[in-house]
Amino acid sequence: MLIQLKDLLTPDEMRQARARLDAQAPWVDGASTAGGQAVALKHNQQLRQDSEASRWLQTLVAGALQRDPLFVAAALPRRVLPALFNRYRAQGSAAPGTGDHYGRHVDNAVLRLPGGSAAEWMRGDVSCTLFLSDPDGYDGGELVVHHSLGAQAFKLPAGTALLYPASTVHEVTPVTRGERLASFFWVQSLVADDARRQILFDLDMNLLRLRARHGESTETTALTGVYHNLLRQWSQP
Numbered sequence: 001m002l003i004q005l006k007d008l009l010t011p012d013e014m015r016q017a018r019a020r021l022d023a024q025a026p027w028v029d030g031a032s033t034a035g036g037q038a039v040a041l042k043h044n045q046q047l048r049q050d051s052e053a054s055r056w057l058q059t060l061v062a063g064a065l066q067r068d069p070l071f072v073a074a075a076l077p078r079r080v081l082p083a084l085f086n087r088y089r090a091q092g093s094a095a096p097g098t099g100d101h102y103g104r105h106v107d108n109a110v111l112r113l114p115g116g117s118a119a120e121w122m123r124g125d126v127s128c129t130l131f132l133s134d135p136d137g138y139d140g141g142e143l144v145v146h147h148s149l150g151a152q153a154f155k156l157p158a159g160t161a162l163l164y165p166a167s168t169v170h171e172v173t174p175v176t177r178g179e180r181l182a183s184f185f186w187v188q189s190l191v192a193d194d195a196r197r198q199i200l201f202d203l204d205m206n207l208l209r210l211r212a213r214h215g216e217s218t219e220t221t222a223l224t225g226v227y228h229n230l231l232r233q234w235s236q237p
């Protein structure tokens with residue numbers, strides 16, 4: 001499922017984030033962190049992960065996710081990989097006249113968690129892109145998600161995030177004017193299967209609406225039980 005988290009970052013947080021990214025941020029070639037087939041497809045820059053700016057921004061994004069009930073309801077997060085940050089420019093690392101872009105690809109199924117000496121891995125179930133640039137500030141740079149119903153292009157307001165299944169083929173089209181800043185990260189969900197997450201999300205959202213309209217009733221209590229019993233059946237430690 002595709003879910004937009006509107007205003008994940010407040011305008012004030014957006015300003016602070018932009019200040020960190022616009023300043024002398026330590027950008028490195030995005031291809032340096034890509035593996036296998038992605039190297040040839042990825043033409044952008046990425047904020048150095050061990051930088052102070054990166055750590056500060058990761059804390060900001062993690063805090064915003066924690067306070068967003070829609071994120072929790074949609075992703076049912078078990079683990080969230082610390083956010084990464086990228087930049088696509090019209091005059092970037094891609095061939096002249098092309099503009100930075102990231103060709104069609106699928107994200108890795110298994111991701112390495114940072115820190116610690118023992119290698120720890122998580123499964124990537126949900127991919128997330130948080131838009132950090134005003135859409136008027138750049139041309140191109142759309143996130144296109146290819147799924148069973150076709151392709152859908154997204155160019156969302158600064159501060160808004162898109163959650164989409166990590167299993168989908170997706171791409172970022174070339175930026176032909178200005179620059180596009182974004183954050184991206186992955187979530188391992190308690191429920192690995194996207195269709196099951198969708199069922200739980202629909203039940204959860206409609207229960208909220210029922211309660212708002214009619215208050216608590218025997219039926220809403222029973223349906224809440226159904227929600228939790230399905231989650232019990234489907235969740236993985």
Ligand code: NI
Nearest residue numbers: 105106107170
């Ligand atoms: Ni990707």
